Amino acid sequence: MQAKDLLQLAEQFGNPLYVYDAEKIQSQYNRLTKAFSKVDKLRINYAMKALSNVAVLQLIKEMGAGLDTVSIQEVQLGLHAGYAPDKIFYTPNGVSLEEIEEVNAMGVQINIDNLSILEQFGTKHPNVPVCIRINPHVMAGGNTNISVGHIDSKFGISIHQLPHLIRIVENTKMNIVGIHMHTGSDILDIEVFLYAAEILFDVAKKFKNLEFLDFGSGFKVPYKKDDIETDIEELGKKLSKRFNAFCTEYGKDLTLIFEPGKFLVSEAGFFLAKVNVVKQTTSTVFAGIDSGFNHLIRPMLYGSQHHIENISHPKGKERFYSVVGYICETDTFANNRRISEIKEGDILCFRNAGAYCFSMASNYNSRYKPAEVLWLNGEGHLIRARETFEDLLKNQLPLPTTVTTV
Numbered sequence: 200m201q202a203k204d205l206l207q208l209a210e211q212f213g214n215p216l217y218v219y220d221a222e223k224i225q226s227q228y229n230r231l232t233k234a235f236s237k238v239d240k241l242r243i244n245y246a247m248k249a250l251s252n253v254a255v256l257q258l259i260k261e262m263g264a265g266l267d268t269v270s271i272q273e274v275q276l277g278l279h280a281g282y283a284p285d286k287i288f289y290t291p292n293g294v295s296l297e298e299i300e301e302v303n304a305m306g307v308q309i310n311i312d313n314l315s316i317l318e319q320f321g322t323k324h325p326n327v328p329v330c331i332r333i334n335p336h337v338m339a340g341g342n343t344n345i346s347v348g349h350i351d352s353k354f355g356i357s358i359h360q361l362p363h364l365i366r367i368v369e370n371t372k373m374n375i376v377g378i379h380m381h382t383g384s385d386i387l388d389i390e391v392f393l394y395a396a397e398i399l400f401d402v403a404k405k406f407k408n409l410e411f412l413d414f415g416s417g418f419k420v421p422y423k424k425d426d427i428e429t430d431i432e433e434l435g436k437k438l439s440k441r442f443n444a445f446c447t448e449y450g451k452d453l454t455l456i457f458e459p460g461k462f463l464v465s466e467a468g469f470f471l472a473k474v475n476v477v478k479q480t481t482s483t484v485f486a487g488i489d490s491g492f493n494h495l496i497r498p499m500l501y502g503s504q505h506h507i508e509n510i511s512h513p514k515g516k517e518r519f520y521s522v523v524g525y526i527c528e529t530d531t532f533a534n535n536r537r538i539s540e541i542k543e544g545d546i547l548c549f550r551n552a553g554a555y556c557f558s559m560a561s562n563y564n565s566r567y568k569p570a571e572v573l574w575l576n577g578e579g580h581l582i583r584a585r586e587t588f589e590d591l592l593k594n595q596l597p598l599p600t601t602v603t604t605v
C-alpha cells in the first residue's frame with residue numbers, strides 16, 4: 200500500500216482508522232505454505248485473536264486456512280464467518296469444563312491444557328478425539344510477557360508431568376489424536392524452535408493414535424528497523440525434513456499444523472490518526488493524536504515499538520517527537536522518535552497495526568472504537584463502521600425511577 204492510498208482512505212472514512220492490506224495477508228500465507236511445501240499434509244490455522252473482524256476471517260478462509268480459537272465466542276464468530284466446524288481448532292486456557300463440552304458439541308477440535316480438566320473430560324467423554332497442549336519449557340524470546348513456554352507459565356501441561364498424563368489417558372481410555380505446543384510469541388532462534396520440536400516428537404511417540412502435531416506459532420515479524428525476523432524459509436527447510444522423518448518413524452503421515460496470528464496480519468495493518476496538537480515543553484515536543492491506548496495498547500502494555508510516519512508531510516526535516524494520545528492517563532506511543540516535521544492536522548501512520556491492535560481496543564474514556572477498512576484490489580472496503588453514541592449506551596440501563604436518595 201502507498202501513502203497516497205492511505206491518505207485517501209483517511210479522507211474518505213475519517214480518523215482514527217485501521218486499514219488492512221489483503222494482498223499482504225495473502226503473500227504472508229503463501230510464504231508460509233511454500234516454506235513447508237515438502238510436508239504432505241500441512242494445515243495453517245489462523246490465530247484469530249490477533250484480528251477478528253469477520254471480513255478478515257472470510258478473506259483468510261478463502262486462502263484455504265483453518266482457524267485457531269481461544270474462546271467459545273471466537274468459535275461462534277468463526278462459524279458465522281463460514282468456517283466448517285472441522286476447520287476450527289479450540290485452544291483455551293483456564294476455561295470451564297462446561298465451555299469445553301459446549302465447543303466439542305459444535306464439532307470443533309478441542310485442545311486441553313491441564314490435567315484436571317483432561318481427567319474430568321476423559322472420564323465423561325472417552326471417545327471424543329482430544330488434543331493435548333504440552334509445555335516443553337523452552338524459552339522463546341527474552342520478554343517474560345510473551346514467552347509462554349518457560350517453567351512458571353500457566354499454559355500447557357508440563358512435560359515433567361508426562362507419567363501422570365499418560366496414567367490419566369490409560370485410565371480413562373480417552374482418544375488422543377494430537378499433541379500441541381505454542382512456546383511464545385517470538386522465535387528469534389530457529390535452533391530453539393527445533394529443540395522444542397524434538398521434545399514434542401518425544402511426547403508424540405507415547406501416543407499411538409495421533410493424526411496431527413501442532414507446533415503453534417511464535418513467528419516473529421519485524422516491527423522496527425534491524426529487527427530480527429523469523430527465517431521462515433530456513434525453518435521450513437529444517438523442520439519439514441525432520442517432521443517427515445518423524446512420520447516415517449511413527450509409521451503414519453501426520454498433519455503438521457501451525458497457528459500464526461501476527462505473521463499473517465501484523466504487517467498488513469496500518470493505523471491512521473490525526474495530530475490534534477503539537478505541544479512544546481522545555482525538553483520535549485509532543486505530538487498529540489486523536490487516539491490513545493484505548494485504540495492501540497501494545498506500546499503501553501508490552502513496550503512494543505510501532506514505526507510511525509508522517510504521511511501528510513513525509514519529506515519534511517526530521518525532528519524528535521513524543522507521540523502521545525488523548526486519554527487522561529499516560530499513553531505514550533513513542534518517546535523522542537525521529538519523524539518528519541509534524542504540523543497540526545497531519546496524519547500519522549502506525550505500521551504493524553494488524554495484529555493485537557483493534558482486537559485489544561476498548562471504549563476507555565468513553566471514546567468510540569475506530570472504523571476498519573480492508574484494502575482489496577486497489578479499493579478500500581469498510582468492514583467495520585465507526586462506533587456511535589448508541590454503542591456506548593447499548594446494554595446500559597438507567598437508574599430505577601423508585602430510587603430518589605441513596
Ligand SMILES: *Cc1c(COP(=O)(O)O)cnc(C)c1O
Pocket residue numbers: 246248249267269290381383384385415416417418458459460461462554
Ligand atoms: C496467540 C496464539 C497464537 C498466535 O500467536 P502469534 O504470535 O500471533 O503468531 C497461536 N496459538 C495460540 C494457542 C495462541 O494463544
